[in-house]
Amino acid sequence: xxxxxxTSPARRSIGATRNPASQDAILAAAEAVLLENGLGxxxxxxxxxxxxxxxxxxxxxxxxxxALLFDVYHNRKRINFIHPDTGNVRDDxxxxxxxxxxxxxxxxxxxxxxxxVAKAQGEPAALAALSAYxxxxxxxxxRIIEKAQxxxxxxxxxxxxxxxxxxxxxxxxxxxxxxLEVSDAEIDAVVDAVLSGIKP
Amino acid sequence: xxxxxxTSPARRSIGATRNPASQDAILAAAEAVLLENGLGxxxxxxxxxxxxxxxxxxxxxxxxxxALLFDVYHNRKRINFIHPDTGNVRDDxxxxxxxxxxxxxxxxxxxxxxxxVAKAQGEPAALAALSAYxxxxxxxxxRIIEKAQxxxxxxxxxxxxxxxxxxxxxxxxxxxxxxLEVSDAEIDAVVDAVLSGIKP
Amino acid sequence: xxxxxxTSPARRSIGATRNPASQDAILAAAEAVLLENGLGxxxxxxxxxxxxxxxxxxxxxxxxxxALLFDVYHNRKRINFIHPDTGNVRDDxxxxxxxxxxxxxxxxxxxxxxxxVAKAQGEPAALAALSAYxxxxxxxxxRIIEKAQxxxxxxxxxxxxxxxxxxxxxxxxxxxxxxLEVSDAEIDAVVDAVLSGIKP
Amino acid sequence: xxxxxxTSPARRSIGATRNPASQDAILAAAEAVLLENGLGxxxxxxxxxxxxxxxxxxxxxxxxxxALLFDVYHNRKRINFIHPDTGNVRDDxxxxxxxxxxxxxxxxxxxxxxxxVAKAQGEPAALAALSAYxxxxxxxxxRIIEKAQxxxxxxxxxxxxxxxxxxxxxxxxxxxxxxLEVSDAEIDAVVDAVLSGIKP
DNA sequence: TACTAAGCGAGACGGTACGTCCCGTCTTGTC
DNA sequence: GACAAGACGGGACGTACCGTCTCGCTTAGTA
Numbered sequence: 057x058x059x060x061x062x063t064s065p066a067r068r069s070i071g072a073t074r075n076p077a078s079q080d081a082i083l084a085a086a087e088a089v090l091l092e093n094g095l096g097x098x099x100x101x102x103x104x105x106x107x108x109x110x111x112x113x114x115x116x117x118x119x120x121x122x123a124l125l126f127d128v129y130h131n132r133k134r135i136n137f138i139h140p141d142t143g144n145v146r147d148d149x150x151x152x153x154x155x156x157x158x159x160x161x162x163x164x165x166x167x168x169x170x171x172x173v174a175k176a177q178g179e180p181a182a183l184a185a186l187s188a189y190x191x192x193x194x195x196x197x198x199r200i201i202e203k204a205q206x207x208x209x210x211x212x213x214x215x216x217x218x219x220x221x222x223x224x225x226x227x228x229x230x231x232x233x234x235x236l237e238v239s240d241a242e243i244d245a246v247v248d249a250v251l252s253g254i255k256p
Numbered sequence: 257x258x259x260x261x262x263t264s265p266a267r268r269s270i271g272a273t274r275n276p277a278s279q280d281a282i283l284a285a286a287e288a289v290l291l292e293n294g295l296g297x298x299x300x301x302x303x304x305x306x307x308x309x310x311x312x313x314x315x316x317x318x319x320x321x322x323a324l325l326f327d328v329y330h331n332r333k334r335i336n337f338i339h340p341d342t343g344n345v346r347d348d349x350x351x352x353x354x355x356x357x358x359x360x361x362x363x364x365x366x367x368x369x370x371x372x373v374a375k376a377q378g379e380p381a382a383l384a385a386l387s388a389y390x391x392x393x394x395x396x397x398x399r400i401i402e403k404a405q406x407x408x409x410x411x412x413x414x415x416x417x418x419x420x421x422x423x424x425x426x427x428x429x430x431x432x433x434x435x436l437e438v439s440d441a442e443i444d445a446v447v448d449a450v451l452s453g454i455k456p
Numbered sequence: 457x458x459x460x461x462x463t464s465p466a467r468r469s470i471g472a473t474r475n476p477a478s479q480d481a482i483l484a485a486a487e488a489v490l491l492e493n494g495l496g497x498x499x500x501x502x503x504x505x506x507x508x509x510x511x512x513x514x515x516x517x518x519x520x521x522x523a524l525l526f527d528v529y530h531n532r533k534r535i536n537f538i539h540p541d542t543g544n545v546r547d548d549x550x551x552x553x554x555x556x557x558x559x560x561x562x563x564x565x566x567x568x569x570x571x572x573v574a575k576a577q578g579e580p581a582a583l584a585a586l587s588a589y590x591x592x593x594x595x596x597x598x599r600i601i602e603k604a605q606x607x608x609x610x611x612x613x614x615x616x617x618x619x620x621x622x623x624x625x626x627x628x629x630x631x632x633x634x635x636l637e638v639s640d641a642e643i644d645a646v647v648d649a650v651l652s653g654i655k656p
Numbered sequence: 657x658x659x660x661x662x663t664s665p666a667r668r669s670i671g672a673t674r675n676p677a678s679q680d681a682i683l684a685a686a687e688a689v690l691l692e693n694g695l696g697x698x699x700x701x702x703x704x705x706x707x708x709x710x711x712x713x714x715x716x717x718x719x720x721x722x723a724l725l726f727d728v729y730h731n732r733k734r735i736n737f738i739h740p741d742t743g744n745v746r747d748d749x750x751x752x753x754x755x756x757x758x759x760x761x762x763x764x765x766x767x768x769x770x771x772x773v774a775k776a777q778g779e780p781a782a783l784a785a786l787s788a789y790x791x792x793x794x795x796x797x798x799r800i801i802e803k804a805q806x807x808x809x810x811x812x813x814x815x816x817x818x819x820x821x822x823x824x825x826x827x828x829x830x831x832x833x834x835x836l837e838v839s840d841a842e843i844d845a846v847v848d849a850v851l852s853g854i855k856p
Numbered sequence: 857t858a859c860t861a862a863g864c865g866a867g868a869c870g871g872t873a874c875g876t877c878c879c880g881t882c883t884t885g886t887c
Numbered sequence: 888g889a890c891a892a893g894a895c896g897g898g899a900c901g902t903a904c905c906g907t908c909t910c911g912c913t914t915a916g917t918a
Contacts, residue, residue: 608856
């Protein structure tokens with residue numbers, strides 16, 4: 057009935073240095089608490105209980121709930137963001153968008169990110185970090201467009217980050233209104249709208 | 257120093273029926289608390305204090321913080337959503353997007369909506385309400401595309417709600433990462449990308 | 457599952473005069489609420505719900521919870537206080553004490569009185585009323601001693617109310633510590649102590 | 657105007673162990689609130705405010721208002737219960753009774769105990785604790801009678817706790833009806849009634 | 857080899873807010 | 888003018904977390 061893992065033998069300090077076992081246990085507990093109880097049931101207390109960790113240990117390394125969620129999201133090895141390079145901008149963008157949606161649909165990643173975005177709205181520092189992270193992601197994904205421009209597939213005057221922002225904003229909108237189930241046809245429609253426009 | 261309006265003569269019950277004065281005072285107080293203290297400082301207690309209302313009076317009519325924020329957002333008369341009809345799809349979409357961003361930039365509307373989206377992530381019922389509201393808004397804004405399709409400006413096979421969703425998602429993304437200052441050139445770039453595509 | 461008696465057809469006013477049916481319903485509901493939920497669950501709200509009465513109707517006629525409990529205790533027809541007159545002071549006192557304890561043991565009278573004493577401790581007006589009531593009761597019961605003095609069974613210098621006070625205080629003590637089960641032998645011991653003393 | 661003692665420097669936790677300073681402050685505040693505002697104005701909230709303590713700190717150590725009042729009553733160093741041993745049962749009992757009444761008359765002890773008895777009527781656990789405490793007190797005071805029996809001053813068949821119960825019940829009755837001012841003559845009359853009886 | 861310094865689990869602390877229950881008052885519309 | 892009904896401002900309830908603190912411990916690195 058207890059939330060703590062009773063088999064584990066209560067970690068101790070390993071000296072005047074950060075204990076990686078504690079760090080891992082806290083991140084794992086944070087993820088578990090969030091996925092089991094939802095954002096409303098997520099609290100530092102609950103994470104500490106679950107991880108058999110002291111609250112100060114958490115506060116020592118993460119300044120806020122949002123910072124903790126940020127690390128939970130980041131440390132998921134499952135998150136292999138796709139930087140596709142098929143040599144074809146249409147396929148690249150389809151892979152980018154469907155990969156993003158797929159990642160969020162699987163294994164609770166979307167729930168974690170959704171919660172992170174929500175928590176960040178109440179913590180300016182966390183929001184700044186999130187914004188910076190998103191800017192970097194846009195920059196990375198902008199490579200898709202830059203390569204396409206080099207190949208002559210995309211007009212040279214298009215800002216490279218604009219298209220990734222449109223697609224990832226679309227994904228955010230779906231994530232935050234719980235409509236992540238997007239069909240391939242819809243993905244095509246979105247990508248085609250951005251690529252070829254909606255004019256006849 | 258006190259938060260309450262000391263000049264007002266302390267509302268009373270007006271019988272076994274809802275008191276509109278209380279309702280108004282609560283909504284006004286909720287908006288004021290949110291804008292002054294931010295989402296982190298927003299609480300039912302603070303709203304009740306500010307409105308000189310009892311907490312049960314608030315809980316009687318709004319089941320959650322998100323529901324209250326929803327009403328605050330809705331009851332703002334300033335929110336005149338633009339349903340532009342210039343006879344030209346490009347101008348319509350530019351007016352739609354810039355109107356949305358402008359509305360959120362002014363008078364705290366954006367802060368309210370941002371907070372509502374965040375709070376809704378932790379309250380399934382509120383999230384469902386928000387999703388339904390957004391669906392309705394997409395439907396309304398889809399008229400822009402339907403009219404353009406009737407005029408032959410937009411391909412007939414484009415789902416009418418797709419474009420409003422792309423544009424409003426773009427606006428959400430900016431709102432939630434505090435980058436609402438969008439230049440006319442950026443708006444044009446977004447609208448043109450969707451209209452004409454990014455291909456040469 | 458509801459507490460209200462749904463079969464009864466919601467009494468109405470009978471004009472500009474007190475409605476005895478409401479009064480009865482309120483007293484009955486008060487007793488029922490107290491006996492079912494204990495003193496901790498006793499409230500004017502609960503009584504009003506149960507009696508299908510408006511709260512103002514209760515407050516119109518009883519100034520406080522203690523006043524209501526006082527009436528509940530009084531209006532119990534079952535309370536036939538014994539003013540025994542066996543012609544023998546020992547039997548009179550035994551009947552008096554055992555009658556008091558018996559009354560409290562039966563049908564919730566003790567629970568009501570216990571609650572009344574407790575509530576009165578926080579309401580000076582109610583405590584004054586209770587004290588006056590107890591003084592009158594002592595006076596009445598003092599007749600037992602006065603008659604015994606007239607018969608020469610009791611010393612003339614004994615204040616007549618002293619013995620009833622000793623016995624009723626003993627009963628209060630038992631009531632307030634939930635030890636109302638007193639054997640006849642104990643009653644005899646108490647009465648004999650007061651009558652003949654404990655000296656050899 | 658504030659209730660809190662502004663000179664004190666805001667206690668902190670002293671680690672994972674109970675802070676005696678907090679405990680003392682809470683007991684002192686509880687006593688002060690009760691004596692200043694009466695039982696009706698006594699609340700955990702008020703005690704917490706007065707003691708500059710958090711409500712959870714109070715609830716951590718005392719399960720209920722009655723439990724807190726119990727400790728307030730107990731921890732009064734002024735309560736020096738008299739276990740008189742004059743070698744004379746009459747003087748012992750007079751000292752016992754007058755000591756009890758005197759204690760309750762002084763410094764608010766009576767008010768505290770009166771409130772404790774009242775609160776306990778609504779909390780079964782507290783009432784059980786109070787009953788057990790009273791039983792122990794009767795046992796202790798019964799020594800007076802046991803010694804007197806050993807000296808031959810009291811009949812051997814008298815239950816030793818009976819007389820203390822009669823006297824303390826008399827005192828309870830006076831306490832709970834606010835008639836603690838008992839003259840020496842009345843005390844003598846009560847003690848003599850129990851000692852020698854009321855028969856001629 | 858002893859000492860220092862920092863990390864650790866633990867949990868109490870002063871607080872704030874939660875969502876609920878009840879207080880006593882008020883007003884409405886019916887009788 | 889009494890009645891059922893129920894909303895009102897307000898206050899207290901008992902609980903969950905917040906972020907901070909001190910404790911007693913364990914160990915790594917320094918002296």
